[in-house]
Amino acid sequence: MPELPEVDAVVRRLREAASSSTIHSVTIERPGNIAPQNPSTFRALHGAKLLNVRRRAKYIFIEFSNQLHVQVHLRMTGNLYVLPDYRFRPHNTRIWFRLKDNRVLIYEDSRALGRMHLVTREDIAATEAALGPEPLDAAFTPALLQTILHSVKSPIKPVIMDQRRIAGIGNIYASEALWHSRIDPRLSARDIPKRKITALHTAIQKVLGNAVVSAYAEYAQPGTTPESESFGVAVYGRKDEPCLKCKKSILRIVQGGRSTFFCPNCQRP
DNA sequence: TCGATCCTGTAG
DNA sequence: CTACAGGATCGA
Numbered sequence: 001m002p003e004l005p006e007v008d009a010v011v012r013r014l015r016e017a018a019s020s021s022t023i024h025s026v027t028i029e030r031p032g033n034i035a036p037q038n039p040s041t042f043r044a045l046h047g048a049k050l051l052n053v054r055r056r057a058k059y060i061f062i063e064f065s066n067q068l069h070v071q072v073h074l075r076m077t078g079n080l081y082v083l084p085d086y087r088f089r090p091h092n093t094r095i096w097f098r099l100k101d102n103r104v105l106i107y108e109d110s111r112a113l114g115r116m117h118l119v120t121r122e123d124i125a126a127t128e129a130a131l132g133p134e135p136l137d138a139a140f141t142p143a144l145l146q147t148i149l150h151s152v153k154s155p156i157k158p159v160i161m162d163q164r165r166i167a168g169i170g171n172i173y174a175s176e177a178l179w180h181s182r183i184d185p186r187l188s189a190r191d192i193p194k195r196k197i198t199a200l201h202t203a204i205q206k207v208l209g210n211a212v213v214s215a216y217a218e219y220a221q222p223g224t225t226p227e228s229e230s231f232g233v234a235v236y237g238r239k240d241e242p243c244l245k246c247k248k249s250i251l252r253i254v255q256g257g258r259s260t261f262f263c264p265n266c267q268r269p
Numbered sequence: 270t271c272g273a274t275c276c277t278g279t280a281g
Numbered sequence: 282c283t284a285c286a287g288g289a290t291c292g293a
Contacts, residue, residue, distance in 0.1 A: 003287050032275080058288080075288045077277080092277085111276045113288070154270080163289080172287055236287090257272070259285080274291080281284085 002074045003170035004135075005211035007058050010080050012216060014062075014105075015053040017082040022049045022100040023064070030094040033109065034116055041118050044068060045097070057131050057167030061124055071119045071127065072107070078114030080107055131167035135204050136212070140166070142201040149189040149197060156192060157185035158256040160204070169204065172236045173211065175261045177203040179235045184267045185260045186253070235261040 002010065025046055028039040048064040055061075060072040060080065072080060083089065086104035089096050095116055097105040107116055117123075132148070133140045148165050149156070160166055161174050169177070178185050180203035183196050192200070234244050239252040243263040253260050 006287080073288080075275095076286065109276090110278065111286085113276060115289095158270090161288090170287055256270080258288090270293105272291100272293090275289095278286085279284105280286105281282100 002058065002078065003173055003211070004055075004058055004168040004208060005215040007060065007074060008055055008212050009215040009218070010074070011053050011055040011060055014060075014080060014082065018050050018099070018103075018105055019052065020049065021103070021105075023047065024098040024100050027096050027098070028094075029096070030112055033094045033107070033112055033114060034118075037117055044118065045070075056128050057134065057163060058170070059127060059131075067121070069119050069121065069124060070116060071124060072116045073114055074109070075111070075113040075115070077111040078107065078109040080105070082106070131163055132165045133167065135166055135168050135208055140201075140205075142198045145201045145204075146194065146197045149192060152189040154189060155186050155255055156183060156189045157260050158258075159189040160200075161256075161258075166204075168208070171258050172233070173204075173207050175236045175259075176207045176234055179262060179267060180207060182266050182268075184264075184269075185255065185262050187269075235263065237261065 023045045026042040028034055028042060031039055045064060045068060048066050048068050050062060050064055052063045053060065058073060062070040062072065064070070074080065083104050083106055085102055086096065086098045089104060089106055090108055092108050092110045093106050094109045094112055095107040099105065133144060149159065152159050157174050157178060160169050161171065175185065177200060181196060181199035183192060183200060235250050238250045238261060240249050242248065243250055243266060246263065246265045248263060248265040250261055251264055
């Protein structure tokens with residue numbers, strides 16, 4: 001489900017729906033999703049008021065009264081949203097927060113790979129300190145990207161997905177950004193010429209920026225986003241289909257255990 | 270830096 | 282049945 005743009009939409013939705021709500025009770029259906037913490041830890045949230053929700057990279061931080069914070073990572077299939085009544089919770093609900101007004105904050109996650117933890121301000125600071133720059137921030141400049149890539153000899157694609165270097169680029173948008181900037185995903189990060197780094201910087205911001213806008217539009221007006229803009233997909237998942245620029249076949253390879261899609265004709269020196 | 274791992278679900 | 286899935290971490 002979520003890359004950065006979808007996480008961003010989840011955060012906005014949650015902020016609008018649940019700010020100022022008070023927690024009545026918390027039910028951990030699947031302790032694995034809060035491991036290594038203990039379900040009893042979450043009792044501290046009973047009676048706490050939700051003050052704010054924000055995003056950093058693909059993490060979600062929910063601030064409650066009484067100095068309590070919940071940190072969420074949706075991983076592959078997680079989702080977080082409010083339903084009108086706790087009895088509506090779906091089958092794959094792993095954790096749910098019954099609110100005082102009888103609504104329910106649902107943490108749904110079919111593969112159960114995501115994590116939710118009760119944390120302190122200091123824990124959050126530590127999590128954030130381990131992350132690279134936000135790709136959509138003004139501080140993320142072409143010069144910074146060049147610095148990041150300069151010393152790394154690994155193939156570019158896994159490098160831009162490394163959250164410690166740049167925080168928030170996932171598997172889909174990594175392939176997409178490299179296609180837009182005509183960079184071979186197998187090329188060593190250090191060997192990318194300066195003008196291609198500039199192009200990559202532009203592509204990352206464009207691809208992610210567009211996706212943030214459409215993810216939000218999809219939430220505000222479901223079904224109105226044109227297919228061509230809904231995911232910004234030019235190469236991802238299009239193995240053996242014609243490249244949109246040159247009509248040659250898109251290839252699929254595996255890097256770091258993840259699928260990479262690219263055009264061997266457009267993406268080369 | 271690769272491969273295994275955490276899990277369930279779906280497509281072929 | 283196998284392959285694969287939008288993520289991240291761990292140990293060899």
